[in-house]
Amino acid sequence: xxxxxxxxxxxxxxxxxxxxxxxxxxxxxxxxxxxxxxxxxxxxxxxxxxxxxxxxxxxxxxxxxxxxxxxxxxxxxxxxxxxxxxxxxxxxxxxxxxxxxxxxxxxxxxxxxxxxxxxxxxxxxxxxxxxxxxxxxxxxxxxxxxxxxxxxxxxxxxxxxxxxxxxxxxxxxxxxxxxxxxxxxxxxxxxxxxxxxxxxxxxxxxxxxxxxxxxxxxxxxxxxxxxxxxxxxxxxxxxxxxxxxxxxxxxxxxxxxxxxxxxxxxxxxxxxxxxxxxxxxxxxxxxxxxxxxxxxxxxxxxxxxxxxxxxxxxxxxxxxxxxxxxxxxxxxxxxxxxxxxxxxxxxxxxxxxxxxxxxxxxxxxxxxxxxx
Amino acid sequence: xxxxxxxxxxxxxxxxxxxxxxxxxxxxxxxxxxxxxxxxxxxxxxxxxxxxxxxxxxxxxxxxxxxxxxxxxxxxxxxxxxxxxxxxxxxxxxxxxxxxxxxxxxxxxxxxxxxxxxxxxxxxxxxxxxxxxxxxxxxxxxxxxxxxxxxxxxxxxxxxxxxxxxxxxxxxxxxxxxxxxxxxxxxxxxxxxxxxxxxxxxxxxxxxxxxxxxxxxxxxxxxxxxxxxxxxxxxxxxxxxxxxxxxxxxxxxxxxxxxxxxxxxxxxxxxxxxxxxxxxxxxxxxxxxxxxxxxxxxxxxxxxxxxxxxxxxxxxxxxxxxxxxxxxxxxxxxxxxxxxxxxxxxxxxxxxxxxxxxxxxxxxxxxxxxxx
Numbered sequence: 108x109x110x111x112x113x114x115x116x117x118x119x120x121x122x123x124x125x126x127x128x129x130x131x132x133x134x135x136x137x138x139x140x141x142x143x144x145x146x147x148x149x150x151x152x153x154x155x156x157x158x159x160x161x162x163x164x165x166x167x168x169x170x171x172x173x174x175x176x177x178x179x180x181x182x183x184x185x186x187x188x189x190x191x192x193x194x195x196x197x198x199x200x201x202x203x204x205x206x207x208x209x210x211x212x213x214x215x216x217x218x219x220x221x222x223x224x225x226x227x228x229x230x231x232x233x234x235x236x237x238x239x240x241x242x243x244x245x246x247x248x249x250x251x252x253x254x255x256x257x258x259x260x261x262x263x264x265x266x267x268x269x270x271x272x273x274x275x276x277x278x279x280x281x282x283x284x285x286x287x288x289x290x291x292x293x294x295x296x297x298x299x300x301x302x303x304x305x306x307x308x309x310x311x312x313x314x315x316x317x318x319x320x321x322x323x324x325x326x327x328x329x330x331x332x333x334x335x336x337x338x339x340x341x342x343x344x345x346x347x348x349x350x351x352x353x354x355x356x357x358x359x360x361x362x363x364x365x366x367x368x369x370x371x372x373x374x375x376x377x378x379x380x381x382x383x384x385x386x387x388x389x390x391x392x393x394x395x396x397x398x399x400x401x402x403x404x405x406x407x408x409x410x411x412x413x414x415x416x417x418x419x420x421x422x423x424x425x426x427x428x429x430x431x432x433x434x435x436x437x438x439x440x441x442x443x444x445x446x447x448x449x450x451x452x453x454x455x456x457x458x459x460x461x462x463x464x465x466x467x468x469x470x471x472x473x474x475x476x477x478x479x
Numbered sequence: 480x481x482x483x484x485x486x487x488x489x490x491x492x493x494x495x496x497x498x499x500x501x502x503x504x505x506x507x508x509x510x511x512x513x514x515x516x517x518x519x520x521x522x523x524x525x526x527x528x529x530x531x532x533x534x535x536x537x538x539x540x541x542x543x544x545x546x547x548x549x550x551x552x553x554x555x556x557x558x559x560x561x562x563x564x565x566x567x568x569x570x571x572x573x574x575x576x577x578x579x580x581x582x583x584x585x586x587x588x589x590x591x592x593x594x595x596x597x598x599x600x601x602x603x604x605x606x607x608x609x610x611x612x613x614x615x616x617x618x619x620x621x622x623x624x625x626x627x628x629x630x631x632x633x634x635x636x637x638x639x640x641x642x643x644x645x646x647x648x649x650x651x652x653x654x655x656x657x658x659x660x661x662x663x664x665x666x667x668x669x670x671x672x673x674x675x676x677x678x679x680x681x682x683x684x685x686x687x688x689x690x691x692x693x694x695x696x697x698x699x700x701x702x703x704x705x706x707x708x709x710x711x712x713x714x715x716x717x718x719x720x721x722x723x724x725x726x727x728x729x730x731x732x733x734x735x736x737x738x739x740x741x742x743x744x745x746x747x748x749x750x751x752x753x754x755x756x757x758x759x760x761x762x763x764x765x766x767x768x769x770x771x772x773x774x775x776x777x778x779x780x781x782x783x784x785x786x787x788x789x790x791x792x793x794x795x796x797x798x799x800x801x802x803x804x805x806x807x808x809x810x811x812x813x814x815x816x817x818x819x820x821x822x823x824x825x826x827x828x829x830x831x832x833x834x835x836x837x838x839x840x841x842x843x844x845x846x847x848x849x850x851x
Contacts, residue, residue: 220644231645261644265637272592272633273603275668280652283667295655296647299671 112363114328115288117225119355119365125162125327132330134163134352144171149208154424155201155353163327163352165337170349173320174209181206182307182323182348184216185245187238188226192373193454194356194366196461197421199248201353202324206251211322213255214307215245215475220260221304224296239472244376246468246475247461256477258310260303263477267306270313275302277339286331305336308348314479321348326355326365356420359390359413377462380455387414387447387454394436395443406439407446414443414450422453484735486700487660489597491727491737497534497699504702506535506724516543521580526796527573527725535699535724537709542721545692546581553578554679554695554720556588557617559610560598564745565826566728566738568833569793571620573725574696578623583694585627586679587617587847592632593676596668611844616748618840618847619833628849630682632675635849639678642685647674649711658703677708680720686851693720698727698737728792731762731785749834752827759786759819759826766808767815778811779818786815786822794825 112121114128129136137156141164146152148171155161173179183202185195206213223234242257260267283289283298308321323333330352337347355365359372366373372390374383394412396402409415415436423429432449435441441449484493486500501508509528513536518524520543527533545551555574557567578585595606614629632639655661655670680693695705702724709719727737731744738745744762746755766784768774781787787808795801804821807813813821 220640224644224648231641261641262637264640265634268592268636268640269603269633272596272668275671276596276666278667279664280661280667280670281663284663289652291653291656292651294648295650295652295671295674296644298652299647299667302667 116329116332117287119328120363122363123355125354128327129163132163132327132334134165134327134330135167137162137164137167137351141167144168148174151208153201153204154426155197155420157426158419160197160420161201161324161351161353164350165333165352166347166349167322167351169346170320170322173346174211178317179209179211179320179322180311181209181211181213182216182321183213183325184218184304184307185241186218186222187234187241188222188229189237191241191244191376192366193376193417193421194373196244196248196376197356198324198326198353199245199250200421203249205322205324206254211254212311213250214311214477215250215255215257216304216307217241217257217259218300218304220296221300224294224300242472242475243465243468244461246471247376247464249464250475252471252474255475257475258307258477266479267303267310270306270310271299271302273343274305274336274339275299277342278302278335282335286335301332301335304332305339308333308336309340309343309345312345318345320346323348323350325350325352327352328355328365354420357413357416359386359392361392361411361413374454376458376465378458380451380458383454383458384451387451391417391447391450393443393447395446396439399442402442403439407436407443409433409436412436412443412446414446417450418453422450422457488701488704489659491700492735494735495727497726500699501535504535504699504706506537506699506702507539509534509536509539509723513539516540520546523580525573525576526798527569527792529798530791532569532792533573533696533723533725536722537705537724538719538721539694539723541718542692542694545718546583550689551581551583551692551694552683553581553583553585554588554693555585555697556590556676556679557613558590558594559606559613560594560601561609563613563616563748564738565748565789565793566745568616568620568748569728570696570698570725571617571622572793575620575622577694577696578626583626584683585622586683586849587622587627587629588676588679589613589629589631590672590676592668593672596666596672614844614847615837615840616833618843619748619836621836622847624843624846627847629847630679630849638851639675639682642678642682643671643674645715646677646708646711647671649714650674650707654707658707673704673707676704677711680705680708681712681715681717684717690717692718695720695722697722697724699724700727700737726792729785729788731758731764733764733783733785746826748830748837750830752823752830755826755830756823759823763789763819763822765815765819767818768811771814774814775811779808779815781805781808784808784815784818786818789822790825794822794829 112123142152142156170179217238219234219238223231283301289298312319333350340347358364358366374386392413394408396405419429436446484495514524514528542551589610591606591610595603655673661670684691705720705722712719730736730738746758764785766780768777791801808818
């Protein structure tokens with residue numbers, strides 16, 4: 108990875124070199140053999156697997172073995188500090204697919220404590236309001252209400268804090284200093300927090316009084332938390348959680364960093380069709396040429412074109428269609444403007460359905476929030 | 480204070496120089512004027528005040544003002560990691576008196592998280608068992624069940640953790656490093672813990688939706704926690720808690736350090752009369768002379784005699800009797816053995832009543848544990 112790039116749970120900046128990240132974090136690449144194993148369980152491969160968007164893992168083989176013994180659950184999460192954007196939905200659409208295909212319980216953590224502790228300028232109330240809004244989007248993604256359990260770090264602290272301290276007892280300041288780049292100026296809540304993030308990886312074992320295995324689908328920036336979790340859990344008598352890790356959905360403006368709620372240039376789940384159109388047309392980084400004439404002659408570069416990347420990563424599941432677009436854009440047969448129009452249509456079709464389901468989600472919240 | 484002495488919430492060792500502690504911690508001494516103010520409220524002065532055993536304070540004047548406005552509550556606590564000894568009861572007998580005379584709500588925190596996090600060799604279960612035993616002793620002290628609210632850090636985490644993170648956001652590692660002597664090897668739970676200890680100082684305001692003032696009676700070693708708490712609470716819109724601080728009850732063997740549950744040589748609330756007799760006779764450090772003849776001639780030194788100190792600090796509330804004992808021991812009229820017999824009789828009378836009430840305490844636990 109270039110020196111200027113940075114990947115931590117709280118900051119992703121610069122051009123991310125995923126091959127280097129695999130080496131640096133000590134991840135395993137998802138290879139053909141493993142894909143075959145998944146396909147054996149699910150009957151099909153999600154395009155995000157086929158296209159290498161979920162590209163790395165830890166002990167996924169073990170998770171699949173445990174699945175066959177009906178001994179596996181899923182754990183993922185949301186940090187509620189702003190609106191949900193398509194970078195979040197990208198991960199969760201895959202999680203939903205996993206839940207459906209493997210028929211698994213999913214424990215969904217809301218790290219409202221972390222987001223409050225991290226953001227100097229955000230009040231507790233503001234975070235709680237965002238959490239409510241975020242829950243609506245997550246429900247609208249279509250998770251199974253019977254098998255999905257929302258865990259809220261503050262609301263469920265009665266359940267989680269007694270478990271978190273068991274983790275915390277085994278982690279010292281040196282360890283979080285090197286894992287997260289903490290300093291003497293880091294606040295006590297942030298220092299403690301990784302213990303809380305570890306809890307859903309074994310809480311279902313506590314609740315169900317059974318030694319279950321855990322699979323965590325997540326974007327690769329969360330890996331430092333789960334590296335620590337994996338070190339600690341066997342000491343508490345649990346399995347190391349497995350993980351399956353995704354690339355970052357790039358921001359509109361190009362391929363450095365990741366899409367973020369805190370910046371203006373993102374695509375929100377609540378954006379109107381007009382807003383999506385405006386943002387894509389104005390900001391989406393283009394791999395096309397400066398003039399149409401030049402584009403027709405030289406062709407565009409889909410590999411750096413953000414619109415093409417969004418189709419590949421999220422909005423065009425059809426491999427044949429995607430291939431055609433790739434070739435047509437590369438040859439100059441379709442222009443950037445046409446490519447953007449196609450993406451806008453795709454996104455707006457997706458969001459239309461999402462927003463309809465979102466309206467219904469309010470009624471379902473109580474079904475999703477875990478209660479003993 | 481001599482170099483070798485140490486006073487932190489987790490360690491008290493060496494000969495404690497209280498005058499120096501006042502200066503070092505920045506405490507105020509309880510003077511005649513303040514004693515008069517207290518007497519005005521209560522109609523009488525507890526002997527622990529008359530004798531300077533509760534010797535220092537922070538903003539006690541403010542607490543008394545707030546008391547007159549019916550705006551004050553008490554907060555004290557117990558760290559459950561072993562049996563209750565008379566060093567604990569010494570503080571709590573005074574707290575009970577405060578509760579009764581001022582007719583105040585008392586929030587009683589059980590820091591089971593801290594004790595679990597602190598003791599490498601103690602399991603979570605062991606701490607929970609000690610907590611139950613400790614509660615029986617505390618109830619037996621005679622607190623008002625209608626006005627005493629047990630807060631258990633783990634059990635009430637649902638209530639306390641959301642408040643603790645508001646404190647934690649305002650304290651960084653540097654601050655706890657210097658306050659508590661933490662290092663890079665300190666575990667994350669201990670680092671976070673002072674935020675939890677702060678919570679009962681303002682939780683009643685949250686529950687009752689009213690800006691109340693808090694008075695914390697405690698042994699002086701807990702002051703570093705509440706110094707931090709006092710810095711933070713005004714930033715969250717609460718009053719700085721006031722405190723009234725006690726000397727340490729010395730261990731049986733002499734005047735260095737404090738009585739501790741973790742050492743064998745202490746006097747437990749559950750000790751039998753024979754056990755008390757054995758311990759006092761065997762261990763209680765004597766200010767007497769080597770032989771009876773020498774003692775009759777030269778007299779003893781009550782100021783270093785542990786039996787005398789226990790009478791003064793706890794078991795002889797009658798000032799005239801105490802004075803007589805002081806003089807008689809100093810003149811050699813009473814021997815160490817006679818002094819010890821007197822103390823043993825006093826302690827066993829106290830413990831007999833305590834142990835009777837302790838048997839009844841099991842039925843009362845549910846009344847004491849806070850529920851919303």
